[in-house]
Amino acid sequence: MTHQHSQAWPLIRAAARTARDSTVLKNGARYVFDGETLTAAAAGDHPVLAFENGWRSLLPPSDPRQACLDLYLPLAGPRANTPLVLAQLGQSLDGFIATAGGQSHFVTGPTSIVHLHILRALSDCVIVGAGTVAADNPRLTTRLVDGPNPVRVVLDPQLRLPISCGVFSDGQAPTLRVRARNVTLPGARGSADIEDLEIGAPSGKLDLHELVNELWSRGMQTILVEGGGVTVSAFLAAGLVDRMHIVVAPFVIGEGRPGLRVPSAAKLEDCVRPPPRVYALGSDVLFDCDMRSHSQSESGSSVIRRVL
Incomplete structure (x- = not known):
């Protein structure tokens, strides 16, 4: 730290x-x-x-x-009626979160990794997609900071991940595996270390609004959507992201796995432009964006530069 x-x-x-x-x-x-x-x-x-x-x-x-x-x-504040959904991505200057072969350890620098562990410690749960688990086998713990581990929520609609994945077997934090409703859970894929949750999946995609409501009903007031790009993009496209942390590392991957990909607006003036607060995390740059604000102000009150 x-x-x-x-x-x-x-x-x-x-x-x-x-x-x-x-x-x-x-x-x-x-x-x-x-x-x-x-x-x-x-x-x-x-x-x-x-x-x-x-x-x-x-x-x-x-x-x-x-x-x-x-x-x-x-x-760090209480949530009165709805949870805070915070999304986080680390990417290169040219907008990739991993190489074409899937290598992503580590796109961002060590200070940004500490920042991510702080976000986990401030969150009740951390959400990742099956692709992130398959590629990175993450632990999703707070081992770099003094704070509680969040509940790990793994989105695996078709149950394609093996039970041997670390999040399913290491016992370091409660783990919730989310599958599409009506997808049968074979006995061999069950585990006492995992709680399974079924969510509606119209058109084959999980109903993220239903998921967020379910997590809120379980007392999860701060929800961190950590990755990967497909999962974060899905939450953003669904209008569920309240705050977005994008960390940009100063190098070029050239070709790889993209970060955010959401439906495009017809005109530039129709694009979402949340006023950012800008921080330096070591050699990386963090854009902290309030996705519920669409002010186009460029005054000092909307852009704050700090070095951490």
């Missing part, structure tokens, strides 16, 4: 825990931090965070933790 991350992470994690505790979280309150927990500030205290329908840092801009708080606090 980078120095900036290690300084800020205990406070960010405390904010995420506090957001789930209705006995502690009070709208309009200010909070002090003792290095582990947040408590409501009393007279004479020096609060570090305020909660006003979301977390707000009270630290001065010069504080070394401020950049990380700007980036991660929007992900």
Whole structure:
């Protein structure tokens, strides 16, 4: 973990825990931090965070933790009526997430990998498609940061993945395998380490709205869609992505597996243009986009440059 991350992470994690505790979280309150927990500030205290329908840092801009708080606090709040769906992709300058042969370890640099583990730790579940599991055999854990592992949700509509895949057999985190409704589960493909979920699949594609509603009903307030490009693109095309993190690494693959691919608009002015906040993650560049905002402002309030 980078120095900036290690300084800020205990406070960010405390904010995420506090957001789930209705006995502690009070709208309009200010909070002090003792290095582990947040408590409501009393007279004479020096609060570090305020909660006003979301977390707000009270630290001065010069504080070394401020950049990380700007980036991660929007992900640490409670969700009132619907989950927060966060999508994340790491890609090359020319928009590829892997080589033509499928190699993707690692397109982005080490700071960006830590960033991804932080996103997992702030999420209740992490979603990947069967193609990502087949190509990368990911663990989807938070081993690089101090935080809980999310529930692993593997989209495998036709049950093509073998039971030997790490996410199905390593026992490191709860795993939910999602298949298309009416696809029979053979006895040999079942496991005590996996919970199976059937979702409708009109036209052969999983109903992602039904999936998100099911995850929300299970108490999953923050949903991370981690990959691959096909899965992230499907969530984006379905209008389900609230926030998008695109990390661009400074090299050219030339030809490979593309990142986002969604139906195109007829005119450029009809394209979605969410105002980004821009951060440097080592030598990579992160675009943090609020997909629910379509402001075309290019003022300093919509583009914030920080180095992590």
